[in-house]
Amino acid sequence: MIIRRFAPTARQIAAIAAVLALTGTAFVLWRMHLHRPERMSVGKFPEQLVYARTQDDILDSGAIFTAPKDAAKPVAIILIHGWGVNFYQPTYVAIGRALAERGYTCIAGNTRMHDLGNVEGYRWGKRVRGGGYWGVASDQVRDLAAWIDFAEARGFKKVVLAGHSAGAAAVREYQAEKQDRRVVGLVLASGSMGPGAPPDPGQVAEATRLVAQGEGDALVRDPKRSFPSYISAATLLDIASPPSPEFKDFFGVQTATTNPAVTHIRCPLLAFYGTRGDVGGEKELELLKSCIKRQPSGPARVDTIMIRGTDHMYAGEEGQVAEIIAKWADALFQIEPPKGDSSVKR
Numbered sequence: 516m517i518i519r520r521f522a523p524t525a526r527q528i529a530a531i532a533a534v535l536a537l538t539g540t541a542f543v544l545w546r547m548h549l550h551r552p553e554r555m556s557v558g559k560f561p562e563q564l565v566y567a568r569t570q571d572d573i574l575d576s577g578a579i580f581t582a583p584k585d586a587a588k589p590v591a592i593i594l595i596h597g598w599g600v601n602f603y604q605p606t607y608v609a610i611g612r613a614l615a616e617r618g619y620t621c622i623a624g625n626t627r628m629h630d631l632g633n634v635e636g637y638r639w640g641k642r643v644r645g646g647g648y649w650g651v652a653s654d655q656v657r658d659l660a661a662w663i664d665f666a667e668a669r670g671f672k673k674v675v676l677a678g679h680s681a682g683a684a685a686v687r688e689y690q691a692e693k694q695d696r697r698v699v700g701l702v703l704a705s706g707s708m709g710p711g712a713p714p715d716p717g718q719v720a721e722a723t724r725l726v727a728q729g730e731g732d733a734l735v736r737d738p739k740r741s742f743p744s745y746i747s748a749a750t751l752l753d754i755a756s757p758p759s760p761e762f763k764d765f766f767g768v769q770t771a772t773t774n775p776a777v778t779h780i781r782c783p784l785l786a787f788y789g790t791r792g793d794v795g796g797e798k799e800l801e802l803l804k805s806c807i808k809r810q811p812s813g814p815a816r817v818d819t820i821m822i823r824g825t826d827h828m829y830a831g832e833e834g835q836v837a838e839i840i841a842k843w844a845d846a847l848f849q850i851e852p853p854k855g856d857s858s859v860k861r
Contacts, residue, residue: 577622589673626659676698680794690782694781701785715738792826792827
């Protein structure tokens with residue numbers, strides 16, 4: 516038997532390397548998409564599209580994920596989306612379903628800030644725009660009030676407001692302003708901590724001029740972005756002119772801030788970030804706790820946690836997020852699942 520040794524040519528070596536590179540790339544892509552939230556099955560419990568009308572006549576859309584009757588808990592969780600997305604984002608649907616499995620009815624609701632742009636309605640024959648580019652974020656208090664009223668009409672006298680990303684700012688500002696007794700807990704999911712950099716003076720001047728001319732919907736470009744990014748003049752002025760300084764520096768990161776807005780919150784608070792490239796981390800959570808601790812008043816209780824293996828949108832780890840929220844709420848309200856009920860995961 517004659518054994519011939521194979522000596523690959525340079526072209527063959529290059530071809531083999533290319534195949535290996537493609538295989539490696541495919542494996543990386545497979546790993547990246549292995550837990551994509553789009554791969555979701557139908558919910559186990561009743562789900563329904565719902566609507567809440569605000570006091571200024573804006574109709575907000577949402578979905579309610581109903582917990583099974585034999586395991587349902589008396590507190591509903593209202594989940595508020597972040598910037599540029601909406602209530603049916605796969606992340607929020609998956610978290611809503613997972614909370615329902617754990618006994619918590621979840622309402623995922625839009626605010627007038629959903630998506631990059633939307634049409635809120637019509638007034639005096641004029642189209643009223645909303646969304647990340649055109650919405651006025653400070654008006655979201657009306658949206659949150661409408662969803663809490665909706666939950667109460669469904670039999671929930673107590674709710675937890677859970678806001679994700681920019682939604683975290685919305686829920687904390689609502690409670691600091693309204694001190695709604697129906698809100699018995701706040702969840703700040705991957706929200707910002709500090710007051711942020713002030714808007715560009717040139718942009719503010721341009722926005723002021725446009726609003727004065729009745730052109731609040733006109734878009735102002737952000738020159739600091741590496742990609743085209745816009746915001747309407749009215750939206751920019753709303754950001755640049757918060758109702759009061761204590762809301763700008765909500766947690767009192769700057770020690771010169773007197774009585775920051777967090778001092779108006781009395782209910783318990785849970786804050787968390789993911790460990791994979793989120794907008795904050797352990798440093799920010801420690802800062803949050805230290806800032807609140809030095810204030811004369813504030814939340815009755817502050818809990819923080821880092822969620823392992825997840826990014827800003829919690830892709831593939833929505834069940835872990837729901838578990839953390841549910842366990843926190845269980846401990847907070849001393850709620851125990853019915854004995855023998857296998858639908859509630861602990």
